[in-house]
Amino acid sequence: MDAHTPPPPEAGPAAAPAAGITLVIDGVEITAAPEASILQAAAHGTAALTANIGCMGQGVCGSCRCMVRRQGERQVETRLACETRAEAGMEVSFIDYFIPEHRHVYDIAEVTESWGLLDQLNAIFPEAAHCRHCGGCDRACPKGIAVQQGVALCVAGDFDAAARGFDECVMCNLCTLACPEHIRPNNLGLFVRRATAALTLRPIDLVRRLREIEQGAMAVEIPPEAGAGAAPAVEHDA
Amino acid sequence: MRAIPATRGPRGAPPPPPPLAALLQSNALLDDAALAGATPLRADVLVLGGGGAGAAAALAAAGAGRQVILATKLRMGDSNTVMAEGGIQAAIGPEDSLQHHFDDTLRGGHNSADPHLVKQLVTDGPAVIRWLIGLGMHFDLEKEAGLGARLLRKKAGGTTVPRILSHRDVTGLEMMRVLREAVELHPRITVMNRCPAVELLSDDAGACVGAVLYDLEHRRFLLLRSPAVILATGGSGRLHLGGFPTSNHYGATADGLVLAYRMGARLRDLDSFQYHPTGVAWPAPLAGGLISEAVRSAGAWLVNGHGQRFVDELLARDIVAAAILREIAEGRGVTRGGRVGVFLDTPGLLARQPDLLETRLTGLKHLAHKAGFDPRREPFLVAPTLHYQNGGAVIDPQGETTIPGLYAAGEVSGGVHGRNRLMGNALLEIISFGRRAGAHAAARPVAAYSRGGIEHVHRWQRALAAAGLPRAPRAPLLYPDYAPFSLRQHAAA
Known part of the structure; x- marks a missing residue:
């Protein structure tokens, strides 16, 4: 399609209209469109955002994690700003990224022994068995994942169920922030997901195709006219 | 306009859209004072960009024993990769072949792709899937798991054989969280978040020997010397071309194109962008966001204001997008809340296949939840959204640009797709060419770290002055222009 096609009339980035709602984001009063998300409100604020912003609305990168207090409420909730609608009188604080004190280092290529997976899990994530069931992770998760149960499934060795439980995790690290035992539930869940795929996923159609390629039975021929529609390239000559 | 031909394009190259041309003709952000005060650093391989291509490149280079720095403007993983929904192409079906994948890709791109790059892409496909599984990425299976299971294959628009492999409709999320963890845990990779590249470094021979980064946390410039630099900076959707x-x-603000062009790299197909047919038109807060091609692949119809289907929903993306724009332009669109589009008939689809929402279209389920309605009862209103930069830096099959030492992988590169991209070929491209660039960059000799400088910038500035443009605006843009950002003010504060 031609890049210069006239835009459809409704198109263009969502800009803040003259009349909107007012909320406070990181101490600054912002006026936003009535239906805007917190993130859209912040992005069209007084200065360009350089952190806590990524996918801008899809809810998959986990950057825009924030604490939210609605007008008239005492309770503070953790949310993804891109998935939460801005409301009048709302108070929002974005949560900085932090250098984690505890790292659970492993190389997935060295997780090769399925008989010993449970032992390896305990060796890499020794804190996981110490869950005190405070429920902080469950309250912190903006995706509604049953984090505490997921940790218990990992520790019990119920790996497939644990992997399914963390399927919708976007690695926002809010459960890790909330955990007083330094379990790092999201990293634990991802370890189990990675291990189950790497240890058990052996699709036979892929195996067969890889063998065909190795044996040279899958050559690609470039026809003489291939690429004839290409436009010339540009470079400057300064 | 001999010195700065970006707007006109020499030798018959079609011109880029004006906002992109303006960025290509811009002045540097960096001056000599900033350079003199910069903190020096070294790496064997420098990767710019924290999406899938950057991660794959970093893992390949580190796997070859190199010390790698991966610097990214936002944060590792904040990228278009993590947002990819539909899946990744690899020719693994018994009725499929690498040749079919090659033919489909070349035809989908209107026979304008570089056939040698396409051959490399499709040949790498199955090995890429195996590599991803080895890192711990899940793929959907046809039936139950177990030895002998087969991968679930979906059909992409414009292809002859079902070839899309996926993890539900959140394939990019599954891929990126695995890649990010692998990168962050790797002992030879240092990740530098919030460190956008503001200029490349050149040596006397014109090779790329590093980059200047701006560290937003510490408000300082970093002079990063490296014998190989891999641009994995992605595309330019946030320029909102054409409105x-x-x-x-x-972060998709064309930074990599600007830096590569200023350094003298050859670019191609800069006028060619992909508009994804099914962007959200209504509800307004979600406008521009994507409804995965997986929804059409599963059988959803596009319906105009007269209640009629108007296009085969599974043709190539550019054709379907053009058909939607035509319906709107000729008055057969649907208006809702001041927004115009056509219906994506999810109620029809989910009446025919009621379990889809829970099994394969979880992304759609989340989107509908955010929109505040039930997709079984109400359709989305869709219109094309700026999705992909088809063109970019010219590369060879190892990912090297026309500048020695400068590599490009992923959306910032051009030639892999030609002038239109098929669904699922972007996720394949970033891993295939990311790994190739990383491995090839790792093979460069590291013995001598060149001093490097910005002589190419001085040359460029003299050309701007000669063309009467000494006060050209400064770029790379770094952030979209929704709110003001000034690097100088930020660095001075």
Whole structure:
């Protein structure tokens, strides 16, 4: 399609209209469109955002994690700003990224022994068995994942169920922030997901195709006219 | 306009859209004072960009024993990769072949792709899937798991054989969280978040020997010397070319194109962008966001204001997008809340296949939840959204640009797709060419770290002055222009 096609009339980035709602984001009063998300409100604020912003609305990168207090409420909730609608009188604080004190280092290529997976899990994530069931992770998760149960499934060795439980995790690290035992539930869940795929996923159609390629039975021929529609390239000559 | 031919294009190259041309003709952000005060650093391989291509490149280079720095403007993983929904192409079906994949890709791109790059892409496909599984990425299976299971294959628009492999409709999320963890845990990779590249470094021979980064946390410039630099900076959707909304992440501001062009790299197909047919038109807060091609692949119809289907929903993306724009332009669109589009008939689809929402279209389920309605009862209103930069830096099959030492992988590169991209070929491209660039960059001799400088910038500035443009605006843009950002003010504060 031609890049210069006239835009459809409704198109263009969502800009803040003259009349909107007012909320406070990181101490600054912002006026936003009535239906805007917190993130859209912040992005069209007084200065360009350089952190806590990524996918801008899809809810998959986990950057825009924030604490939210609605007008008239005492309770503070953790949310993804891109998935939460801005409301009048709302108070929002974005949560900085932090250098984690505890790292659970492993190389997935060295997780090769399925008989010993449970032992390896305990060796890499020794804190996981110490869950005190405070429920902080469950309250912190903006995706509604049953984090505490997921940790218990990992520790019990119920790996497939644990992997399914963390399927919708976007690695926002809010459960890790909330955990007083330094379990790092999201990293634990991802370890189990990675291990189950790497240890058990052996699709036979892929195996067969890889063998065909190795044996040279899958050559690609470039026809003489291939690429004839290409436009010339540009470079400057300064 | 001999010195700065970006707007006109020499030798018959079609011109880029004006906002992109303006960025290509811009002045540097960096001056000599900033350079003199910069903190020096070294790496064997420098990767710019924290999406899938950057991660794959970093893992390949580190796997070859090199010390790698991966610097990224936002944060590792904040990228278009993590947002990818539909899946990844690899020719693994018994009725499929690498040749079919090659033919489909070349035809989908209107026979304008570089056939040698396409051959490399499709040949790498199955090995890429195996590599991803080895890192711990899940793929959907046809039936139950177990030895002998087969991968679930979906059909992409414009292809002859079902070839899309996926993890539900959140394939990019599954891929990116695995890649990010692998990168962050790797002992030879240092990740530098919030460190956008503001200029490349050149040596006397014109090779790329590093980059200047701006460290937003510490408000300082970093002079990073490296014998190989891999651009994995992605695309340019946040320029909102043509006034379109975009499906892209916040950082897609064409930074890599600007830096590569200023250094003298050859670029191609800069006028060619992909508009994804099914961007959200209504509800307004979600406008521009994407509804995965997986929804059409599963059988959803596009319906105009007269209640009629108007296009085969599974043709190539550019054709379907053009058909939607035509319906709107000729008055057969649907208006809702001041927004115009056509219906994506999810109620029809989910009546025919009621379990889809829970099994394969979880992304759609989340989107509908955010929109506040039930997709079984109400359809989305869709219109094309700016999705993908088809063109970019010219590369060879190892990912090297026309500048020695400068590599490009992923959306910032051009030639892999030609002038239109098929669904699922972007996720394949970033891993295939990311790994190739990383491995090839790792093979460069590291013995001598060149001093490097910005002589190419001085040359460029003299050309700007000669062309009467000494006060050209400064770029790379770094952030979209929704709110003001000044690097100088930020660095001075």
